[in-house]
Amino acid sequence: MIRLQQLNLGDLNVGPLKRPYVALMMDVIGRGLEAASQVDETIQREVRKLPDGFMFDMRALPDGPCFVMQKDGDSTLSYIGSTAPRKPDVSLKFKHLNHAFLVLSFQEGTARAFANDRLLVDGEIAYAMKLVRCLNRMESLILPKVVAVRALKRYPQLSLKEKLADGGRIYTRLVKNLVWG
Amino acid sequence: MTKAYYEFFCPVKIVAGNAALEHIPYELRTLAASRPMIITDKGVRGAGLVDHVLGAFAESGMDVVEIFDDVPPDSSTTVVKTIAKLYRDSGCDSIIAVGGGSVIDTSKGVNILVSEDGEDLSEFSGVGVLTKPLRPFFVVPTTAGTGSEVTLVAVISDPEKGVKLPFTSYFLLPNAAILDPRMTLTLPAHITAMTAMDALTHAVEAFTCMGKNPISDAYAVSAIKKISENLMTVLNTPDDVDARLELAQASTMAGVAFSNSMVGLVHSLGHSLGALCHLPHGLxxxxxxxxxxxxxxxxxxxxxxxLLLPLAGADVYASTPASERGRAAINTIREMRDELYRRCKLPRSLSETGKVTKDQIQKIAEMALDDGSIIFNPVEVDLADAIAVLEKAW
Known part of the structure; x- marks a missing residue:
């Protein structure tokens, strides 16, 4: 009976800290992407090709943590929060909170999550590919190389300016966004 | 400890071999269907292939109720709607798609509308929108290449909105794929070669890309072996029924493999080139x-x-040092392409197509980066990488 209760509460597979961790990381990634789109030209080039007002989200099914972003102006993304005001144009959906945890704790890369059928795309695939490239680029800029290589298929060659100056500016904006909202 | 994970799913009944078409009436009855509609195109009907299917209904106590033979090369919602009306007006209860990729995708669209009693196909576009089984649906492929008879996707253009609608659902999988050598017996040499290389690529990418798994690997390896052992036989003796059937089976097996493990950069580049320069997918x-x-x-x-083993055989594999087998496998594919060029002028490079200009390379590369299959390629690809591969293929 106790085991049945544990199973139904999800205690065995999802520890008590996983949901708050995933929620925090979703917040960090959303705000990090917002900051990176204000600083990095590579990300700006990708965003520029998205339609005006384009909205996307990343969520853990069925009702797990989520972040929603919208194209804001010509080449930047703005963080909307955890609730979408309308159906997003593209939705990146983890099948389970645990799958989101694997990716957001850098145990499994985004491409591997797709290959393992853990991450689904609902919407136009071409836009989803641009978003994946934006996420990869942001991760390569702000994560230490030793962590980023676990998340990416190939760690890009970054100049000192890109890694330190741009990475530093993204961090500053990210912290500011996290603290002041 | 390994952290590998995979999924594999293929509920399509494979009905393959001599007189396979004659099994259709029985298979329809097992699904409580008795009033099938055939969906095909003018080319397939003109080649007399629909007659083989109609002939299979003789003495079966069942008739084909309706035939629609005007599916265009690119599936569209308009055609789907027209066929769905015909299906309803004729009181049909099942669908038999006889043809290639466009006929099969169109038929999947028709099956959505008639099963869901819908009028607007776009309402059912997306991933997992369908929630219940559709009407009995059989596919009789007339080429040995696409593998569409075992895939759960369809892409249908909406000319009014100017978009391509994607549909992904397990319920789109046909109930049965009928592989009868009569259906590919008259396929011209260059189409046989092109479609076989399509199937070979499905199998090779399924085996080498990120989604590979032990079960799809088994299908992929068998498909490659069948193609490498039978393609030249079919080109030498086009009416070799057994070799034709081997190619048809290889195509289906490659389809099962890639629909479960996806494909990679060959498809990303190929989709883009095909869309931009209107070249056939297999080419x-x-x-x-x-x-x-x-x-x-x-x-x-x-x-x-x-892959050297299924491509070149046990002797070559055994005599090649392990460190050189990858290069040798690629060389075997190159030799196969050279032979196909010699026999039926199947282009091996972008320049040999005569339909691509060098200034299109940048655009092809940009489009390839947005293709969904690129994420499954085992090596990261950026714009410069894609351009470099295209220049090598020039």
Missing amino acids: CMNLFLPYVLEYNLAERGDIIGE
């Missing part, structure tokens, strides 16, 4: 396969090397 696959394998060789050398 695009033939153009890029060795160059992409070379691009992936450093990362996937061992895995590509395993």
Whole structure:
């Protein structure tokens, strides 16, 4: 009976800290992407090709943590929060909170999550590919190389300016966004 | 401890071999269907292939109720709606698609509308929108290449909105795929070659890309072996029924493999080239396969090397040092392409197509980066990488 209760509460597979961790990381990634789109030209080039007002989200099914972003102006993304005001144009959906945890704790890369059928795309695939490239680029800029290589298929060659100056500016904006909202 | 994970699903009944078509009436009855509609195109009907299917209903106590034979090369919602009306007006209860990719995708669209009693196909577009089984649906492929008879996707253009609607659902999988050698017996040499290279690419990418898994690997390896052992036989003796059936089975097996493990950069480039320059899909696959394998060789050398066995046979495999098998497998594919060029002028490079200009390379590369299959390629690809592969393929 106790085991049945544990199973139904999800205690065995999802520890008590996983949901708050995933929620925090979703917040960090959303705000990090917002900051990176204000600083990095590579990300700006990708965003520029998205339609005006384009909205996307990343969520853990069925009702797990989520972040929603919208194209804001010509080449930047703005963080909307955890609730979408309308159906997003593209939705990146983890099948389970645990799958989101694997990716957001850098145990499994985004491409591997797709290959393992853990991450689904609902919407136009071409836009989803641009978003994946934006996420990869942001991760390569702000994560230490030793962590980023676990998340990416190939760690890009970054100049000192890109890694330190741009990475530093993204961090500053990210912290500011996290603290002041 | 390994953290590997995979999924594999293929509920399609394979009805294959001599007189396979004659099994259709029985198979329909097992699904409580008795009033089938055939959906096909003018080319297939003109080649007399629909007659083989109609002939299979003789003495079966069942008749084909309706035939629609005007599916265009690109599936559209307009045609789907027209066929769905015909299906309803004629009181049909099942669908038999006889043809290639467009006929099969169109038929999947028709099956959605008639099963869901819908009028607007766009309402059912997306992933997992369908929630219940559709009407009995059989596919009789008339080429040995696409593998669409075992895939759960369909892409249908909406001319009014100017978009391509994607549909993904397990319920789109046909109930049965009927592989009868009569259906590919008269396929011209260049189409036989092109479609076989399409199937070969499905199998090779399924085996070498990120979604590979033990079960799809088994299908992929068998498909490659059947193609490498039978393609030249069919080109030498086009009416060799057994070899034709081997190619048809290889195509279906490659379809099962890639629909479960996805494909990679060959398809990303091929989809883009096909869309931009209007070249057949199989030809695009033939153009890029060795160059992409070379691009992936450093990362996937061992895995590509395993393909030397089904490609070149046990003797060659055994006499090739393990470290050289990857390169040797690629060379075997190159030799196969050279032979196909010699026999039926199947282009091996972008320049040999005569339909691509060098200034299109940048655009093809940009489009390829947005293709969904690129994420499954084992090696990261950026714009410069894609351009470099295209230039090698020039």
